[in-house]
Amino acid sequence: MGRSLGVLRIGLLGLTGLLVFAALAFYIQSERILNRQYEVAAASVAVSSTPEDIAEGERLAAIAGCSGCHGDQLEGGTFFEGPWLGTIVSPDLTRVAANHTDAELEGIIRRGIRKDGTSVLVMPSEMFAHMTDSDLGKILAFIRSRPVGDGPETRLSLRLARVFLVLGEFQMATERIDAGPWPHQPGPSDPEDWGRYLAMTACTECHGTDLAGADDGTTPDLAIAAPYSLEEFQTLMRTGVPKGGHELDLMAEVARGRFVHFTNEEVTALHGYLRARAGA
Ligand code: HEC
Numbered sequence: 001m002g003r004s005l006g007v008l009r010i011g012l013l014g015l016t017g018l019l020v021f022a023a024l025a026f027y028i029q030s031e032r033i034l035n036r037q038y039e040v041a042a043a044s045v046a047v048s049s050t051p052e053d054i055a056e057g058e059r060l061a062a063i064a065g066c067s068g069c070h071g072d073q074l075e076g077g078t079f080f081e082g083p084w085l086g087t088i089v090s091p092d093l094t095r096v097a098a099n100h101t102d103a104e105l106e107g108i109i110r111r112g113i114r115k116d117g118t119s120v121l122v123m124p125s126e127m128f129a130h131m132t133d134s135d136l137g138k139i140l141a142f143i144r145s146r147p148v149g150d151g152p153e154t155r156l157s158l159r160l161a162r163v164f165l166v167l168g169e170f171q172m173a174t175e176r177i178d179a180g181p182w183p184h185q186p187g188p189s190d191p192e193d194w195g196r197y198l199a200m201t202a203c204t205e206c207h208g209t210d211l212a213g214a215d216d217g218t219t220p221d222l223a224i225a226a227p228y229s230l231e232e233f234q235t236l237m238r239t240g241v242p243k244g245g246h247e248l249d250l251m252a253e254v255a256r257g258r259f260v261h262f263t264n265e266e267v268t269a270l271h272g273y274l275r276a277r278a279g280a
């Protein structure tokens with residue numbers, strides 16, 4: 001009896017030691033990933049401050065989701081808080097803008113690389129990487145037009161989320177980027193090119209960098225939009241109600257909060273491109 005208790009005790013001690021060792025190994029490896037240094041390369045983009053460009057920047061920021069994740073007034077706030085996974089705070093962009101140059105902001109937004117050389121994690125830079133200088137310049141003009149507030153700074157306090165980072169389930173933004181900026185300003189003269197640009201800069205965040213759906217199956221391949229008539233597609237983009245009328249969850253939210261800001265011409269170009277992409 002005494003002997004088997006002793007064995008049990010040694011077994012439990014061994015198991016505890018193993019768990020502590022594994023936790024430590026995950027912690028060290030995740031710190032290595034979070035603090036990995038990237039070469040700070042950034043390009044300056046022209047930032048105008050005409051009222052038209054600022055208003056267009058506000059519209060583009062709404063579509064891109066800047067205001068969704070950083071707040072309507074760009075004031076920042078808790079983006080995610082879970083007792084097990086950790087806490088992620090998106091910063092007050094008016095404050096970030098006040099102590100970053102335009103080139104430093106370009107580096108963060110389009111390349112995912114912060115001033116200190118580390119990568120952002122949640123920021124969908126793999127989507128913004130496609131953005132033209134002109135569109136990014138207008139978004140920066142909008143951010144710089146706002147009065148500087150006193151909202152929070154970036155904070156990533158990860159707990160169990162570290163395990164997913166080490167296992168590669170989450171990747172740093174820098175690792176997700178697979179393309180550079182769009183080579184020219186797309187527009188109505190080439191609707192398919194324009195539609196593709198809109199898809200790459202507004203849908204890749206959730207539907208995957210190739211629009212073929214998220215690896216974890218939470219979003220469909222955008223070929224799902226091919227059978228939509230233009231009118232049905234307009235309804236989805238404006239109200240979040242899909243063809244067939246079933247209930248959507250996150251998609252309904254982004255449609256109502258972000259995609260309502262697309263013009264009718266943009267929705268038409270997007271619809272045309274998604275149909276062409278699917279071979280419809
Ligand atoms: C899905 C949510 C999300 C969207 C969309 C988003 N951000 Fe962020 N952003 C974050 C979070 C969270 C952080 C904190 C850093 C991180 O992700 O590791 C951040 C950080 C930043 C930073 C500061 C990084 C630093 O050095 O502290 C800037 C600048 C920024 N975002 C600009 C933008 C702009 C401009 C847009 C729109 C074009 C945008 N963000 C869209 C979530 C988002």
Ligand code: HEC
Nearest residue numbers: 202203205206218219224225242243248249250251252254
């Ligand atoms: C913030 C994440 C997010 C973004 C950005 C996003 N989607 Fe979605 N989308 C989803 C999710 C999640 C679903 C699955 C349904 C749900 O859970 O709402 C979905 C489903 C869909 C569907 C299927 C609707 C049906 O018939 O069931 C279409 C079409 C669609 N999205 C189009 C788009 C287009 C076009 C864009 C870009 C303009 C886009 N989505 C951007 C998250 C997103």
